[in-house]
Each structure stands twice: as structure tokens, then as C-alpha cells.
Amino acid sequence: MATLNGSTAIRDKNLASLARYRALRIGKFPCAFWRLSARPGLTAREAFETECTTLLPLPDNRWPTDERGEVKAGKTPYIRFDKNDYSIPHTQVRKILTVTATLKQVRILDGQTEIANH
Structure with missing residues (x-):
């Protein structure tokens, strides 16, 4: 049943999008490159x-993921990092x-010496 403001069409469109999303999440949606x-x-x-079967295994040594940055300490014994x-x-x-x-x-x-740990 259509309404004057078209809300039924919008609802149907949203429900169809939700169905496609759910199919994609569970792996039943056709591949994006199906034409190839x-x-x-x-x-x-x-x-x-x-x-x-063709994927490479993860490397044995983990690469560093720490965020690094240089800061300048002012007159007080505090530094500011990430607000x-x-x-x-x-x-x-x-x-x-x-x-x-x-x-x-x-x-x-x-340098290489740890002076504080929070």
C-alpha cells in the first residue's frame, strides 16, 4: 500500500538494502568481480x-605498530601527547x-632509555 509521502517505497528500499547487507555478511552475496x-x-x-590455499602465512616476527612521536618538554615536568x-x-x-x-x-x-611509563 503506497502512501502520499512515499514512505513505503523508502521502507522497501531500506529493507532490500538490509537483505543485501545480511547476505554479504554471511558470505552468500555474489562476488563483486563475478564478471571476471x-x-x-x-x-x-x-x-x-x-x-x-594460495594465501601466504603471517610472518613470524611482528612488525611494530606503536605510534611514535617526538615531543619537547617545557619548563614543567610534563609532556603533552594525544591531548x-x-x-x-x-x-x-x-x-x-x-x-x-x-x-x-x-x-x-x-634516546633508548625509558624514563617514564604510563
Whole structure:
């Protein structure tokens, strides 16, 4: 039943988009590159299973993912990193320091020496 403002058509369009999204999430949606494939009905899950044998394993040594940056300590024993202040020893004021940060830890280094850990 159509309404005057077309809300039914919009609802139907949104529901169709949701159905396509759900099909994609569970791997039943046809591959985006189906035209290039010898099998036009190939789903994303089937394509992954086919390519799984040719994928390379992850490297043994993990690459560094820490965020790194240089900061200059001012007159006070604090440095600012990522809109937060972190304390440092008073002997390190007015120096350029290195900050390495992960999601759980912020380390402040003077050269290779760790001077603070938050």
C-alpha cells in the first residue's frame, strides 16, 4: 500500500538494502568481480575458500605498530601527547623526548632509555 509521502517505497528500499547487507555478511552475496570469474555465481565465501590455499602465512616476527612521536618538554615536568599530559622526571625538562604509545601503554624515552611509563 503506497502512501502520499512515499514512505513505503523508502521502507522497501531500506529493507532490500538490509537483505543485501545480511547476505554479504554471511558470505552468500555474489562476488563483486563475478564478471571476471569463470564461475559467475561465485559467492564471497566460495572465493575465499578457493584462494585460501594460495594465501601466504603471517610472518613470524611482528612488525611494530606503536605510534611514535617526538615531543619537547617545557619548563614543567610534563609532556603533552594525544591531548593528554604525562609526567616525566624533573631532570628531563627542556629536552626533546620520544613517545611510543599503544592502546594500553604510553612510554617516554630519552634516546633508548625509558624514563617514564604510563
